[in-house]
Amino acid sequence: MRSFGDLIDGGVGVLQLEGIEIRQDDFTLRADLGIVPGARVAVIGPSGAGKSTLLGAIAGFVPLAAGRVLWAGCAITQLGPAARPVSILFQDNNLFPHLSARDNVALGVKPSLRLSTSEAARVDQALARVGLGGLGARKPAQLSGGQQGRVALARVLLRAQPILLLDEPFSALGPALKAEMLGLLAEICAETGATLLMVTHDIADARAIADQTVLVDAGVASGPYPTGQILADPPPGLRAYLGSV
Amino acid sequence: MHHARSLARAPRVPEPARVARWAALAAGGVVALWLLVLNFGALGAVAWRAAGLSALGPADWAALRFTVVQALWSAGLSLLLAIPVARALARRRFPGRNVLITLLGAPFILPTLVAVLGLLAVFGRSGLVNQGLEALGFARFNIYGLHGVVLAHVFYNLPLATRILLQGWGAIPSERFRLAASLGFGPGAQFRQLEWPMLRELAPGAFLVIFLICLTSFSVALTLGGGPRATTVELAIYQAFRFDHDMGRAAALALMQFGLCALAAMFAWRLTLPSSLGGGLDRPVERFDRGGWGGRALDGSVIVLAALFLLTPLAMIAARGLPHVAGLPVEVWQAAGRSLIVALGATALSMAFALALAHAILALRGAGAAALEGLGLAALAASPLVIGTGLFVLMLPVVNPRDWALVVTMLVNAGMALPFALRLILPGLREVVATQGRLAASLGLHGRARLMIVTLPRLRRPLGFAAGLTAALSMGDLGVIMLFAEREGATLPMQLYRLMTAYRQDDAAGAALVLLGTSLALFWGFDRWGRGRAAA
Numbered sequence: 001m002r003s004f005g006d007l008i009d010g011g012v013g014v015l016q017l018e019g020i021e022i023r024q025d026d027f028t029l030r031a032d033l034g035i036v037p038g039a040r041v042a043v044i045g046p047s048g049a050g051k052s053t054l055l056g057a058i059a060g061f062v063p064l065a066a067g068r069v070l071w072a073g074c075a076i077t078q079l080g081p082a083a084r085p086v087s088i089l090f091q092d093n094n095l096f097p098h099l100s101a102r103d104n105v106a107l108g109v110k111p112s113l114r115l116s117t118s119e120a121a122r123v124d125q126a127l128a129r130v131g132l133g134g135l136g137a138r139k140p141a142q143l144s145g146g147q148q149g150r151v152a153l154a155r156v157l158l159r160a161q162p163i164l165l166l167d168e169p170f171s172a173l174g175p176a177l178k179a180e181m182l183g184l185l186a187e188i189c190a191e192t193g194a195t196l197l198m199v200t201h202d203i204a205d206a207r208a209i210a211d212q213t214v215l216v217d218a219g220v221a222s223g224p225y226p227t228g229q230i231l232a233d234p235p236p237g238l239r240a241y242l243g244s245v
Numbered sequence: 246m247h248h249a250r251s252l253a254r255a256p257r258v259p260e261p262a263r264v265a266r267w268a269a270l271a272a273g274g275v276v277a278l279w280l281l282v283l284n285f286g287a288l289g290a291v292a293w294r295a296a297g298l299s300a301l302g303p304a305d306w307a308a309l310r311f312t313v314v315q316a317l318w319s320a321g322l323s324l325l326l327a328i329p330v331a332r333a334l335a336r337r338r339f340p341g342r343n344v345l346i347t348l349l350g351a352p353f354i355l356p357t358l359v360a361v362l363g364l365l366a367v368f369g370r371s372g373l374v375n376q377g378l379e380a381l382g383f384a385r386f387n388i389y390g391l392h393g394v395v396l397a398h399v400f401y402n403l404p405l406a407t408r409i410l411l412q413g414w415g416a417i418p419s420e421r422f423r424l425a426a427s428l429g430f431g432p433g434a435q436f437r438q439l440e441w442p443m444l445r446e447l448a449p450g451a452f453l454v455i456f457l458i459c460l461t462s463f464s465v466a467l468t469l470g471g472g473p474r475a476t477t478v479e480l481a482i483y484q485a486f487r488f489d490h491d492m493g494r495a496a497a498l499a500l501m502q503f504g505l506c507a508l509a510a511m512f513a514w515r516l517t518l519p520s521s522l523g524g525g526l527d528r529p530v531e532r533f534d535r536g537g538w539g540g541r542a543l544d545g546s547v548i549v550l551a552a553l554f555l556l557t558p559l560a561m562i563a564a565r566g567l568p569h570v571a572g573l574p575v576e577v578w579q580a581a582g583r584s585l586i587v588a589l590g591a592t593a594l595s596m597a598f599a600l601a602l603a604h605a606i607l608a609l610r611g612a613g614a615a616a617l618e619g620l621g622l623a624a625l626a627a628s629p630l631v632i633g634t635g636l637f638v639l640m641l642p643v644v645n646p647r648d649w650a651l652v653v654t655m656l657v658n659a660g661m662a663l664p665f666a667l668r669l670i671l672p673g674l675r676e677v678v679a680t681q682g683r684l685a686a687s688l689g690l691h692g693r694a695r696l697m698i699v700t701l702p703r704l705r706r707p708l709g710f711a712a713g714l715t716a717a718l719s720m721g722d723l724g725v726i727m728l729f730a731e732r733e734g735a736t737l738p739m740q741l742y743r744l745m746t747a748y749r750q751d752d753a754a755g756a757a758l759v760l761l762g763t764s765l766a767l768f769w770g771f772d773r774w775g776r777g778r779a780a781a
Contacts (some may be wrong), residue, residue: 016757059687060686061683061686061687077516079260079690080260080261080262080263080686081687081689082261082262082686082687082688082689082690082691083260083688083689086687087687088687089683092682092683093680093681094684095684096681096684096698096699096703098702098703099698099702107688107690107698108688111688111690111691111694111695111698112694112698113694113698171521175326
């Protein structure tokens with residue numbers, strides 16, 4: 001399967017949310033912003049503000065009422081989730097529980113799971129890269145929470161999509177494991193040059209990994225702001241949220 | 246940027262997700278069409294061929310009255326008897342409790358004729374009960390007629406009702422029983438406050454399900470009923486069609502049966518039907534009301550009586566049949582082979598139908614989905630004899646229906662099992678879509694790959710259970726085949742019926758045991774496949 005990135009030569013992969021508007025019942029979220037390629041962006045804001053919804057819109061799971069999502073100058077709004085230049089990790093259900101770790105990663109290469117020898121070798125390499133060499137035959141239930149996260153990251157690595165969206169996939173892990181995952185994540189982003197958007201409730205995460213921050217509050221996603229700056233001097237909405245943390 | 250622009254202008258390739266959606270809708274549409282033909286087309290064909298309906302005579306109205314009366318008795322008695330049994334099972338823990346609860350699921354897959362033979366061995370003219378009565382100097386009990394039909398239906402549906410109610414008892418939070426104990430509730434107060442509300446909620450649905458099942462009773466009435474005083478409408482259709490060759494009357498009776506079922510189904514629509522016919526319900530509730538010796542003795546005797554009532558007939562079949570299996574005539578084995586093919590074919594069809602319908606229901610959503618689901622469940626109230634008669638009439642101008650007896654049986658069996666299969670598979674598919682739909686979509690898993698890699702493995706358990714039910718139901722079904730088949734093309738239940746009516750008791754007992762064994766083995770095999778290597 002050709003990734004979207006193959007079609008753009010030397011793509012200046014700016015991710016642009018051009019006047020988008022999401023409406024769900026009485027909930028509205030607007031965004032008009034751009035993210036430069038290779039940026040690492042924390043998406044923060046109060047619970048229920050629409051952080052996951054924003055990621056869902058970029059990934060193609062949430063329809064837009066208005067506006068366009070553009071990548072490298074090209075509208076991707078009409079494309080289905082798999083055709084977008086995006087990898088996404090959800091809060092849970094990032095792995096198929098009945099498939100082995102290897103198959104779960106291999107789905108990132110070919111949804112039919114009919115891999116050539118070289119493709120299979122790439123899958124094993126990706127597993128080894130995230131520290132799971134030799135554990136490919138295990139089912140997710142036979143892996144620890146951290147190892148499950150690594151399987152999902154191995155698939156992200158292999159798909160090598162230019163945009164990576166994280167909807168708090170590591171929130172259930174303990175602090176040490178989460179830090180380990182974020183470290184691995186930062187390495188993977190550096191290797192693939194992917195643009196990262198990461199929903200987080202943890203200001204420390206934002207500080208540790210994200211140089212920029214998008215703020216989602218009161219129906220508007222704004223930014224990106226330099227993370228250090230906005231955390232040092234938060235606007236009122238964020239200040240209230242941070243105060244309650 | 247040049248490539249980017251050319252991409253934007255390029256003709257849009259049909260997206261795999263959209264293709265998959267249309268494929269699901271198309272497959273579901275084909276199944277829906279077939280169901281419409283089955284449920285309504287067949288009826289229309291009967292009416293059309295009849296060239297006018299014959300006036301219904303007093304015997305036909307008597308059949309209608311008998312059908313309703315026996316169904317009311319059967320449903321009422323099953324439910325009434327199920328209440329103490331379910332209550333006792335919910336309150337007590339004893340060795341073999343789980344086995345007993347599993348066995349409560351068995352009558353559902355038990356071939357009707359086998360059950361009838363077993364009941365005859367116990368309650369028949371020279372059965373255990375009559376031998377006992379005679380030894381004590383009492384008059385004999387006659388199983389034929391209304392009470393025999395009701396007895397067989399209670400034998401069938403008491404376990405079903407018990408399982409439904411047992412689930413109700415299991416659903417009452419144990420904290421409430423604890424609260425009741427701390428407030429010093431007596432048995433009466435506890436029943437009023439905790440158990441009666443549950444029964445009031447579940448009982449109407451359970452009653453209606455059993456009533457519906459008994460409305461379409463054919464083979465029980467064929468073997469234990471009959472005569473002017475104990476004929477169901479289904480049986481009357483068969484007689485009008487097969488013996489009187491009176492299409493007008495068959496059509497009028499078919500319309501009557503259809504109206505009856507439609508009326509009952511309309512009531513069922515308003516009530517929530519019990520959702521589970523199987524599944525594990527083995528959680529004994531921690532309770533504080535076990536009472537003293539009196540209560541224990543009462544519960545114990547209820548359980549023993551119920552177990553005796555359900556198990557003795559089966560034990561009699563096994564004991565009487567076993568010596569005669571080896572000496573069975575070759576026609577019995579040939580019939581068994583035919584039945585096996587029909588059962589496996591019906592199972593494959595029914596699973597395919599259920600999967601197609603379930604996918605289409607999820608693709609549609611809203612009113613369309615509800616209509617499709619209703620159509621899938623409508624067969625619950627459909628009459629196999631009406632459908633069989635209609636198909637016969639539709640085929641007659643084109644082919645000789647008797648050559649297609651097995652295929653028609655297969656198709657009708659698949660349609661009859663569809664409500665159960667759909668009930669089992671649809672919730673599973675909903676869950677797969679809810680938990681893994683986004684992941685599959687984000688990885689571009691659509692169509693065949695998604696079905697093979699994600700959906701089927703995740704649905705293995707309900708699929709196995711549904712396939713087991715379908716195979717066993719089809720294996721033991723004696724219905725449509727009686728309209729179509731000639732002497733040489735018989736299925737095993739039909740062969741068994743012939744042996745019974747020819748008073749070849751030994752061969753009948755042997756054939757019944759073969760039928761019982763095959764049905765149970767089919768169910769066990771499929772269900773086992775579903776549970777095997779159960780994924781996390």
